[in-house]
Amino acid sequence: MSNDLNTSNPPATLRLRAEWLATELPVTIDAQRPQVDATRLLHELEVHQIELAMQNAALRDARDEAETLLEKYTDLYDFAPVGYFTLTANGIIRQANLTGAALVGIDRSHLAGSVFALLLSVALRPVFQAFLARVFASDIQVSMDTELLCKGLPTRAINIEAHRSPDGQDCRVVVTDITERLHALDATAQLAAIVLATEDAIYTKTLAGVITTWNPAAERMYGYSAGEIVGKSIAQIFPSQHTGDVEAHINPLLCNETVTNFETERLRKDGTLVYVSLSSALMRDKAGQAVGVSIIARDITERKRAEVSLRVSEIRYRRLFETAHDGVIVLDPDTCKITDANPFMTKLLGYPRDELIGKELFEIGLLSDETASRRMFHKLKRNHEVRYENLPLETRDGCHQEVEVIANLYQEDGHAVIQCNIRDIAERKRAEMAQLRLAALSDSNLKLKKEIDRRKAVEASLQHKEQLQGQLLKQAQMQQRHLRELSHQILHAQEEERKRISRELHDVIAQTLVGISVHVGALTGAIIDNPKTLASKIANMHRVVEESLDIVHRFARQLRPTMLDDLGLIPTLKTFMKSFMEDTGVRASLQASGGIEQATDAVRTVLYRVAQEALTNVARHAKASQAEVIIRCTDGAIQMAITDNGQGFSLDGKSCAKKHQRLGLIGMRERVEMIGGTFSVESAPGHPTTVRVDLPVAKHSPTKVSP
Numbered sequence: 127m128s129n130d131l132n133t134s135n136p137p138a139t140l141r142l143r144a145e146w147l148a149t150e151l152p153v154t155i156d157a158q159r160p161q162v163d164a165t166r167l168l169h170e171l172e173v174h175q176i177e178l179a180m181q182n183a184a185l186r187d188a189r190d191e192a193e194t195l196l197e198k199y200t201d202l203y204d205f206a207p208v209g210y211f212t213l214t215a216n217g218i219i220r221q222a223n224l225t226g227a228a229l230v231g232i233d234r235s236h237l238a239g240s241v242f243a244l245l246l247s248v249a250l251r252p253v254f255q256a257f258l259a260r261v262f263a264s265d266i267q268v269s270m271d272t273e274l275l276c277k278g279l280p281t282r283a284i285n286i287e288a289h290r291s292p293d294g295q296d297c298r299v300v301v302t303d304i305t306e307r308l309h310a311l312d313a314t315a316q317l318a319a320i321v322l323a324t325e326d327a328i329y330t331k332t333l334a335g336v337i338t339t340w341n342p343a344a345e346r347m348y349g350y351s352a353g354e355i356v357g358k359s360i361a362q363i364f365p366s367q368h369t370g371d372v373e374a375h376i377n378p379l380l381c382n383e384t385v386t387n388f389e390t391e392r393l394r395k396d397g398t399l400v401y402v403s404l405s406s407a408l409m410r411d412k413a414g415q416a417v418g419v420s421i422i423a424r425d426i427t428e429r430k431r432a433e434v435s436l437r438v439s440e441i442r443y444r445r446l447f448e449t450a451h452d453g454v455i456v457l458d459p460d461t462c463k464i465t466d467a468n469p470f471m472t473k474l475l476g477y478p479r480d481e482l483i484g485k486e487l488f489e490i491g492l493l494s495d496e497t498a499s500r501r502m503f504h505k506l507k508r509n510h511e512v513r514y515e516n517l518p519l520e521t522r523d524g525c526h527q528e529v530e531v532i533a534n535l536y537q538e539d540g541h542a543v544i545q546c547n548i549r550d551i552a553e554r555k556r557a558e559m560a561q562l563r564l565a566a567l568s569d570s571n572l573k574l575k576k577e578i579d580r581r582k583a584v585e586a587s588l589q590h591k592e593q594l595q596g597q598l599l600k601q602a603q604m605q606q607r608h609l610r611e612l613s614h615q616i617l618h619a620q621e622e623e624r625k626r627i628s629r630e631l632h633d634v635i636a637q638t639l640v641g642i643s644v645h646v647g648a649l650t651g652a653i654i655d656n657p658k659t660l661a662s663k664i665a666n667m668h669r670v671v672e673e674s675l676d677i678v679h680r681f682a683r684q685l686r687p688t689m690l691d692d693l694g695l696i697p698t699l700k701t702f703m704k705s706f707m708e709d710t711g712v713r714a715s716l717q718a719s720g721g722i723e724q725a726t727d728a729v730r731t732v733l734y735r736v737a738q739e740a741l742t743n744v745a746r747h748a749k750a751s752q753a754e755v756i757i758r759c760t761d762g763a764i765q766m767a768i769t770d771n772g773q774g775f776s777l778d779g780k781s782c783a784k785k786h787q788r789l790g791l792i793g794m795r796e797r798v799e800m801i802g803g804t805f806s807v808e809s810a811p812g813h814p815t816t817v818r819v820d821l822p823v824a825k826h827s828p829t830k831v832s833p
Contacts, residue, residue: 209301213288215262217242217255226301229284231277242299247273247281254286261288261297271304283308327402327423330409333416335360347402347425349395365393389426401430453548455482459535460542462486462503471548474529476522487546490519502533506544510535519548527552612792638674642667694723695730699737699755710745712770713752721759728801729821733757733766736794736805740768740817743790748772748815766819774813794819 203210209226211219219237227234230245243251250272257270269287276282287300321328327344331337337360340352348355348363355362368390385406391399402423409418447454453471455464467482475482475490482490487502506512514531521527533546646667690698696718703714722730737755744753750772757766791807798805798819809815 208303211242211299211301212296213242213258213299214296215258217258220296229276229282229301229303230274231279245275247275257286258288258297262290262294265290274301325425327425328420329423330418330420331360332418338418344423347394347400347423348392354395363392363394365391365399368392392423400425401427453529453550455546455548457487457544457546459503459507459544462500474521474548474550475519503544506533506535516551528555530554615792638670638677641670642674690730690734691727695725695734695757696720696722698734702734702738703741703755706741706745712741712745712750714741714755715752716755716757718755718757719759722757722764725764725821725823729764732797732801732803732821733764733819735797736766736817736819737768739790739794744768744770744772744815747775762823764821764823766821768817769814771814774809774811774815776811777807777809 204224206223206225209229210221210223211226212221213219219240219242222234222237224234227237230237232240243254246254253270254272257268261268267287267289269285271283271285274282274284282303282305285302285304287302288297290297321341324341325343327347328339328341329337329344330339337355337358340350340355344355345351350363385404388404388406390402390404392402394400403426405422407420408416409420411417447468450468450470453474454468455471456466457463458465464482464485464487467479469479472479472482477490502512512531512533516528516530519527519529528551530549530551531546532549533544535542535544537543689701696716699716699718703716706712707714722733725733741753741755744750748770750770753768753770755766755768757764794817795805798821801821803819803821806818807815808818
């Protein structure tokens with residue numbers, strides 16, 4: 127029964143065990159007490175006492191087990207590979223494990239009560255506060271990546287995973303250091319970028335020769351895209367004569383030998399061959415087993431071509447060296463001795479080649495002595511080129527001849543070499559002397575020809591000047607006649623104007639003044655004879671005086687309108703055109719830009735006089751019913767056009783009997799040209815007439831123009 131009772135410890139079983147133990151204990155109750163209730167009560171108390179003792183023992187076992195589990199949990203919590211933090215809603219740290227304290231570089235006793243956000247950089251703190259708000263706003267786990275400021279250590283990249291506690295008072299935060307993982311990702315990305323960006327073809331294959339990867343440079347080098355070649359045999363890019371290279375290439379790798387700069391040929395997609403330099407490495411899995419080969423191929427086609435060109439160039443150089451008609455010797459700059467000489471040089475000096483080798487320049491008569499030879503070599507090392515003209519050369523038999531020597535210092539396979547080209551210039555000297563004599567004769571002939579050409583040019587210039595002087599004389603005579611005619615016309619016009627003014631003064635002013643005299647006489651008699659009519663006679667006399675003033679003002683306006691100076695061009699023209707319409711019955715209109723008033727007095731006077739004269743001609747000759755005056759201001763110029771609808775006239779002058787009838791046009795042209803403007807007339811019989819004036823805007827004080 128004891129074994130059955132020890133199988134479990136629920137309260138009912140515990141009760142049964144307590145009752146069983148109570149029957150086994152010796153009876154301590156007084157036999158003389160007959161009461162059954164007291165006996166039962168005592169039994170119950172004993173059972174409860176035993177039950178409490180057993181519960182106490184069970185609690186001690188549970189406490190020991192809990193302490194053991196707590197110790198294990200504490201070890202797991204403190205020494206976990208990640209940092210654990212307990213944070214409040216304000217981000218204050220309540221608890222942290224040892225890993226978390228080590229991660230931030232602060233003792234755990236100093237972390238409690240501090241603000242977790244202060245462990246982050248200033249720029250990331252607002253982001254963390256928003257993250258913390260999202261954690262406490264939901265029951266789901268939230269994560270973010272950020273940077274942690276570690277005391278005394280570089281900043282580390284971390285991942286934070288947080289989950290709100292069930293009571294909502296704090297949250298559990300797991301901090302994982304992801305710095306190394308990010309570095310590994312960066313390294314992997316950089317390696318991938320290098321593979322993609324490199325100019326070398328990089329590809330991998332299995333041990334069976336199946337291509338598994340293929341970078342863009344390989345696509346460009348071989349012409350196959352990755353989709354076309356991946357999964358195919360590498361033998362596809364092997365020329366038929368190199369099919370055995372597959373095994374020969376992989377066997378050294380399997381024997382832990384490296385293959386670098388293995389030069390061979392490969393086949394492109396278009397069937398052409400490409401020279402490549404291959405470097406290979408064996409790829410192994412985690413168990414160390416060989417699984418494939420990585421290959422780096424560099425295109426050396428251009429280098430191979432350059433090597434072939436170099437060999438061809440060396441052959442050509444040797445041929446030129448052997449067949450040149452100039453002497454060529456090669457010297458060692460360190461020993462100053464001849465190391466090679468071409469056949470022409472041996473023929474020029476009369477030395478066999480074997481005797482020339484090992485000699486210095488002064489020993490074959492090119493330089494006067496050893497000192498001169500040293501100076502030449504020093505200059506050559508400084509300037510890399512030396513040139514000598516007319517240098518004497520002594521042959522083996524003692525003959526001397528002039529030669530030209532050109533020495534150059536250059537590098538050959540990393541070693542300094544001096545090459546001297548020696549040319550026999552005897553024939554050239556004779557040719558130069560002949561050339562000098564020919565040049566002297568040519569120079570004399572050229573000077574003579576230039577003198578002849580100069581004299582012809584002077585003669586032609588004199589003839590041209592004579593013709594020009596004759597033309598100028600004719601033009602001067604024509605201008606003189608024109609001036610005389612113009613002077614006569616001006617005098618005639620002045621005389622006619624004087625006659626008109628005289629007639630006006632005699633017929634109008636004189637009569638008006640006589641009328642005033644008569645009125646004054648009548649006024650005197652009226653004062654004596656009839657004083658009642660005095661007021662009416664005074665009024666009549668006042669009217670006559672006003673008419674006289676109007677006539678005088680009209681004469682003044684015709685001579686020089688004062689309104690032009692006081693009010694400007696536009697009001698003066700409008701006043702004149704109003705009077706013109708009243709006097710002639712011809713309708714006249716004016717369109718003018720306001721900026722015309724900014725022009726100088728000379729410009730406004732010319733515009734007014736030309737408009738006045740043109741409208742007067744319209745009234746006298748055009749038989750027109752209307753006329754229009756347009757004045758515009760443009761950039762740098764003032765334009766005026768006066769157009770009528772009259773009968774027009776011929777501009778060739780044949781329709782006019784006398785030239786003085788064109789005096790108005792000549793006067794207008796003279797006025798316009800006097801201030802640098804242009805004057806033109808457009809007319810034909812039966813068509814309207816237009817007078818155009820273009821004046822420049824004056825930039826300085828204008829020339830005075832007569833009114």
